[in-house]
Amino acid sequence: MTQRKNEVLLTGPTLLWLAVFFVIPSFAMVLISFRPANVYGGVEDGWTLDAWRALADPDYPIILWRTTWLSLVTTAVCLALALPIAFYLGKLQGKWRGFLLMLVIVPFWTNFVIRVAAWRILLHPEGMLRQALLGIGVIGPDTLLLYNEGAVLMVMVYTHLPFAILPLYAAAERFDYSLLEAARDLGASGFRSVMRVFVPGVSRGLLTAMALVLIPALGSYVIPDLVGGSSDEMIGNKIAQRTLGDRNLPQAATLSVALLAITMIPILVVFLINRKERANQP
Amino acid sequence: MKSSRIPAILLLLVLVFLYLPILLLVVNSFNEARYSSTWGGFTLKWYAALMERENRDLWEAAQRTLLIALASSAVSMVLGTLSACALHWYRSRLQQINYGVLYLPIIMPDLLMGISLLLFFVGLGATLGTGTILIAHITFCASFVTVVVLGRLQGFDDNVINAARDLGATKWVIVRRVILPLLAPGIIAGGLLAFTLSVDDYVITFFVTGPGSSTLPLKIYSMVKHSKDLPVINAISTLFLILTFLIVWLSQRLTDSRPT
Numbered sequence: 274m275t276q277r278k279n280e281v282l283l284t285g286p287t288l289l290w291l292a293v294f295f296v297i298p299s300f301a302m303v304l305i306s307f308r309p310a311n312v313y314g315g316v317e318d319g320w321t322l323d324a325w326r327a328l329a330d331p332d333y334p335i336i337l338w339r340t341t342w343l344s345l346v347t348t349a350v351c352l353a354l355a356l357p358i359a360f361y362l363g364k365l366q367g368k369w370r371g372f373l374l375m376l377v378i379v380p381f382w383t384n385f386v387i388r389v390a391a392w393r394i395l396l397h398p399e400g401m402l403r404q405a406l407l408g409i410g411v412i413g414p415d416t417l418l419l420y421n422e423g424a425v426l427m428v429m430v431y432t433h434l435p436f437a438i439l440p441l442y443a444a445a446e447r448f449d450y451s452l453l454e455a456a457r458d459l460g461a462s463g464f465r466s467v468m469r470v471f472v473p474g475v476s477r478g479l480l481t482a483m484a485l486v487l488i489p490a491l492g493s494y495v496i497p498d499l500v501g502g503s504s505d506e507m508i509g510n511k512i513a514q515r516t517l518g519d520r521n522l523p524q525a526a527t528l529s530v531a532l533l534a535i536t537m538i539p540i541l542v543v544f545l546i547n548r549k550e551r552a553n554q555p
Numbered sequence: 556m557k558s559s560r561i562p563a564i565l566l567l568l569v570l571v572f573l574y575l576p577i578l579l580l581v582v583n584s585f586n587e588a589r590y591s592s593t594w595g596g597f598t599l600k601w602y603a604a605l606m607e608r609e610n611r612d613l614w615e616a617a618q619r620t621l622l623i624a625l626a627s628s629a630v631s632m633v634l635g636t637l638s639a640c641a642l643h644w645y646r647s648r649l650q651q652i653n654y655g656v657l658y659l660p661i662i663m664p665d666l667l668m669g670i671s672l673l674l675f676f677v678g679l680g681a682t683l684g685t686g687t688i689l690i691a692h693i694t695f696c697a698s699f700v701t702v703v704v705l706g707r708l709q710g711f712d713d714n715v716i717n718a719a720r721d722l723g724a725t726k727w728v729i730v731r732r733v734i735l736p737l738l739a740p741g742i743i744a745g746g747l748l749a750f751t752l753s754v755d756d757y758v759i760t761f762f763v764t765g766p767g768s769s770t771l772p773l774k775i776y777s778m779v780k781h782s783k784d785l786p787v788i789n790a791i792s793t794l795f796l797i798l799t800f801l802i803v804w805l806s807q808r809l810t811d812s813r814p815t
Contacts, residue, residue: 283641284653287634287697291656294694295668298675302667305674316678354569361562373566380573382803386757386772387792390779391576394583394789397782399590401579431572463559492664494758499779509666516762522674529670536664 302533306526314520324527333511337531340507343422344490347429348437351486352479354430355437359478360471362438363445374442381435389499392428393419396500420502428496436485444478445471477550484543491536508532581796584789601790613774613791619685620754620771627692628700628749634693635700635749636742640734642701643708660698668695669762676763683765691763692753699752700745707741740809747806751799771795 306324309317327333362374380388395402396418406412418424448471456466472479494509501507508528515525584602588595604610638657642650660668672691673683681687715737719729735742757772764773771791778788 280641280645280647280649283637283644284649287638287641287701288653288656290634290697291660291694294672294675294690295660296656298671299667301675301678302671305678354565357562358566358569361566376570377573380577382751382799383577383796384755384772384792384799386755386776386779387580387795388577390775390788390792391580393779394785395576395579397785404590431576434569434573488662489664492666494666495776499776509664512666512670513761516670516673522677525670526674529667532664533667536667540662 302526302529305523306530308523310521310523316522324523336506336508336511344487346426347433347490348483348486350430351434351437352482355441358438359441359445362442363448364450377435377438388432389428389495393499396424419500422505425497425501425505428500429490433486433490437482440481441475441478444475448474480543484539487539488536580789581793584793601786604787605790616769616771616774623689623692624750624753626689627696627753628746630693631696631700631749632742632746634697635745636704638701639704639708642705657698657701660695665758669759673762683763684768687763688760691759696749696752700749703745703748704741707738744806744809747802751802
């Protein structure tokens with residue numbers, strides 16, 4: 274009995290805190306999406322589907338689609354860059370491996386807003402990059418490097434890349450590289466043996482990397498706001514506008530529930546695959 | 556075996572890509588020229604500008620940021636340590652729920668956490684400000700501290716506790732003299748991680764902040780957004796980076812010392 278009491282004493286405080294400030298707010302968000310908004314920016318009593326019907330407004334499906342698309346492209350580019358890097362780091366031995374891995378992680382520690390700001394300053398019309406490109410005549414005087422989809426994608430890849438490299442490296446570290454030699458001895462080309470032996474060998478790492486990039490990417494707000502134009506807005510921007518701009522809280526809640534539903538897809542995929550693999554293990 | 560050079564070249568290019576913007580920002584904080592396209596000579600005037608009267612609000616924001624970070628890391632160190640012990644020592648239905656509730660805040664996009672907390676506070680009629688920021692920071696930091704302390708617990712030898720009990724130590728003596736000292740590096744590393752997460756956070760703070768309670772990331776963000784005083788942003792960002800590196804370096808040293 275005292276065991277049980279100890280368990281409750283240890284579990285209680287944090288679980289209670291998270292129940293009040295994490296679980297209940299999440300349900301409150303779903304609840305408020307069915308409430309009517311009033312003109313003072315508050316929420317009225319009663320129930321309505323107004324905010325949900327408003328999702329059919331042509332603006333929102335386009336933005337939801339753009340959010341998904343930009344996040345998927347970011348994930349694909351991050352995985353494509355991270356895979357050969359993890360392959361290389363996993364094969365290295367000794368000091369270099371630790372040092373290079375450290376170099377990959379360090380930018381990860383720097384403040385997120387500052388990293389995005391650094392790109393904004395670099396790509397700024399008066400900034401170094403544009404002036405240099407103008408100087409050598411690669412771009413014309415009308416070309417802007419900021420406020421377009423390309424800038425959003427590049428900075429999204431920039432900020433999410435370490436999330437892809439780390440889990441893939443962890444998988445590559447456990448990979449038996451002598452399998453590649455075996456594949457070559459059997460006549461496979463270098464590229465083919467990597468694709469057919471290495472990639473399946475690190476599939477768990479690929480799955481984790483995919484989830485770790487895709488989930489935060491879907492919730493992006495800062496990057497499209499700072500380096501994107503008005504036609505590159507993502508769902509996060511709309512949620513912020515409905516919250517702090519024209520203050521329609523039920524609409525913000527509805528958009529958030531929609532975003533939550535989209536984020537659940539990669540979470541569920543990872544969960545189901547993990548469970549299946551665990552069930553297959555003896 | 557002949558191996559391709561492509562991965563090594565790619566890694567080099569990616570490292571340049573990762574470091575170039577940050578390095579340019581630091582270099583430009585010492586650049587005399589207003590725009591980063593030219594080098595106008597070395598100067599410390601942008602750092603001096605930080606001291607001026609008009610930038611007083613930046614220092615106020617910095618102070619608030621540090622206070623919130625200190626308070627939220629202190630509280631989340633306690634909460635995280637308790638829940639890590641619960642997850643490590645018990646296997647029950649309750650712990651399965653506990654596990655799920657602790658891991659969700661780490662996985663969920665921070666934007667969703669921010670908006671749901673805002674809706675919750677608005678529903679309660681709470682005044683938004685330093686208090687609500689503090690609550691929000693504790694909520695996301697507790698989970699991260701739990702993960703770090705749990706990692707430390709994995710190398711923990713339960714026999715030490717049994718030995719202490721056999722020698723007649725009471726429960727509280729065991730907690731104070733055995734468990735806490737052994738877990739201390741993990742708890743402190745978790746606290747430092749919580750501190751950096753709190754200092755760094757923009758998105759969640761942005762949603763739950765009230766008038767007059769801006770934090771440093773919020774200030775930097777609005778300066779960047781309005782392209783105002785770009786060289787001053789470089790200077791304050793450089794100072795900010797140095798602070799983060801110090802904390803991370805400290806916490807790395809603590810996590811590297813494995814329990815013996």
